[in-house]
Amino acid sequence: MRRLKMLGRVYLCVMLGFLYLPIAVLxxxxxxxxxxxxxxxxxxLKWYGELAGNDMILKSLAVSLVIAFASAxxxxxxxxxxxxGVNGMSRRARTAVMVLSYVPVINPEIITGVSLMLLFVVxxxxxxxxxxxxxxxxxxxxxxxxxxxxxAHITFCLPYVLFNVSxxxxxxxxxxxxxxLDLGCNPRQAFFKVVLPELTPAILSAFLICLTYSIDDFIxxxxxxGTVQTLPIAIYSMxxxxxSPEINALSAILFVVxxxxxxxxxxxxxxRERRLERAAREEERKAGMQA
Amino acid sequence: xxKNKSLASPYIVWSVVFTxxxxxxxxxxxxxxxxxxxxxxxxxxIGQYTSVFVRSIVLAVIATAVCLxxxxxxxxxxxxxxxxxxxxxxxxxxxxxxMNFLLRTYAWMTLLERNxxxxxxxxxxxxxxFNLINxxxxxxxxxxxxxxxxxxxxxxxxxxxxxxxVIEAAQDLGAGNLRVVTKVLIPLSMDGITTGITMVFVPSxxxxxxxxxxxxxxxxxxxxxxxxxFLGNSxxxxxxxxxxxMLMVIVLLCMSFTTADSExxxxxx
Numbered sequence: 001m002r003r004l005k006m007l008g009r010v011y012l013c014v015m016l017g018f019l020y021l022p023i024a025v026l027x028x029x030x031x032x033x034x035x036x037x038x039x040x041x042x043x044x045l046k047w048y049g050e051l052a053g054n055d056m057i058l059k060s061l062a063v064s065l066v067i068a069f070a071s072a073x074x075x076x077x078x079x080x081x082x083x084x085g086v087n088g089m090s091r092r093a094r095t096a097v098m099v100l101s102y103v104p105v106i107n108p109e110i111i112t113g114v115s116l117m118l119l120f121v122v123x124x125x126x127x128x129x130x131x132x133x134x135x136x137x138x139x140x141x142x143x144x145x146x147x148x149x150x151x152a153h154i155t156f157c158l159p160y161v162l163f164n165v166s167x168x169x170x171x172x173x174x175x176x177x178x179x180x181l182d183l184g185c186n187p188r189q190a191f192f193k194v195v196l197p198e199l200t201p202a203i204l205s206a207f208l209i210c211l212t213y214s215i216d217d218f219i220x221x222x223x224x225x226g227t228v229q230t231l232p233i234a235i236y237s238m239x240x241x242x243x244s245p246e247i248n249a250l251s252a253i254l255f256v257v258x259x260x261x262x263x264x265x266x267x268x269x270x271x272r273e274r275r276l277e278r279a280a281r282e283e284e285r286k287a288g289m290q291a
Numbered sequence: 292x293x294k295n296k297s298l299a300s301p302y303i304v305w306s307v308v309f310t311x312x313x314x315x316x317x318x319x320x321x322x323x324x325x326x327x328x329x330x331x332x333x334x335x336x337i338g339q340y341t342s343v344f345v346r347s348i349v350l351a352v353i354a355t356a357v358c359l360x361x362x363x364x365x366x367x368x369x370x371x372x373x374x375x376x377x378x379x380x381x382x383x384x385x386x387x388x389x390m391n392f393l394l395r396t397y398a399w400m401t402l403l404e405r406n407x408x409x410x411x412x413x414x415x416x417x418x419x420x421f422n423l424i425n426x427x428x429x430x431x432x433x434x435x436x437x438x439x440x441x442x443x444x445x446x447x448x449x450x451x452x453x454x455x456x457v458i459e460a461a462q463d464l465g466a467g468n469l470r471v472v473t474k475v476l477i478p479l480s481m482d483g484i485t486t487g488i489t490m491v492f493v494p495s496x497x498x499x500x501x502x503x504x505x506x507x508x509x510x511x512x513x514x515x516x517x518x519x520x521f522l523g524n525s526x527x528x529x530x531x532x533x534x535x536x537m538l539m540v541i542v543l544l545c546m547s548f549t550t551a552d553s554e555x556x557x558x559x560x
Contacts, residue, residue, distance in 0.1 A: 022398030085299025108497030115313035155309040235393045251394045258389040
């Protein structure tokens, strides 16, 4: 039994090593003066400096952020409305909507990317023909860019909003809403004063999920972006050059940012839990004193 | 509650236009030629690429199996830890997932290169250098590294629900470790196993980045073929659509083996 436990501990360490070693190596090399990955020559920060002066990366970061916030906001609003609407549907209609919503989730990303690309290609030709006919001259429309990217990101974000908000809505006590109506709210007021506050945590987490999926997405953007570059696409074009130490510096920065965000969120979470626990203990103590 | 179905209409219109219609277009392209006439040629032409399809399936199956073998004991240990340690370990395991997968794959390029860190380390003992990168092994490694957490998470979730007294009962009744695993743990975590298999297999079989970055030019997968038809040099939307259709069929077949009901799908999300 003891030996098994030791073995388990060793295994755990090996697996953590497997998960972190590549990232650790990337970060270590970001401080390497030599461009070659074979030798570590001298400690330097110059790759970070070059990264800060790299217009392609900075521009793509801006594009990624704009697309992420815009698509997450639109998807959250449309998806939340859909969750409310779907909640009032018959069982069969609801199942039909859910099945349609599962398609982008289950489909391999490359298929979603390719199918959207084909849609935009067909759309371009149709628009070109339309405008050519209208203007009587050969016009070619190329809509690939920020708008197609935005549409694609909204598309793969939407189901996650629905799946996040719908269960919360179903679990909600209908009587709270009805009580609001009895107390003189009209349905609209009851929705904004009673239902929406109940749903806020789910909506917020849906928004954050959309944000991370959108910033992280490469495959679907790759097929729908035309010549516009998001951050992952810029990273991809850099990896094609085989050796570019700026990627290492970028990885290091992203890792630190992610680490801070996650540790921060965790700390907030556990602080809230501790507060709740303390409140619960306090209640118990008071109840005990009264008894 | 609020019986206003029309609130869902923007969503439904959006889903039809950007999910259903694009798939219909893929099917249309798959069965037509460049001039829009009906043809089965695209589907037939896939036959020339049988070796690529076979390679994709084999590599994805190997990667999924490796993930399952690696994740099973890890998830079990995780599920038996103290609650506070559990959440910390889980965070440690999921953290690398937050890095973009291009960066994670790029990291392995650094390690596996001919004069990369692994070969230099082996060189200290006078072994190698080996051809590590641009092999099918490197592609499998990339898949395992990228998708392992997708296997750990569902396994861990289901294993936390296994009552320790069930395991103790089996031990009291004389079951050895192996029998506890085969007769108790595996049957009780079957739902997690099937979910994990789908979640690793689907991205593995459809990847084109991992094979391109770690497999060199010689380990083309289905994903690479499709990408070549749409954005690469081959440039044949019709053939690419037929291949996409084929990939979808493979994925659906895999899912029909592993997912029994819609509740499980909901758990996957």
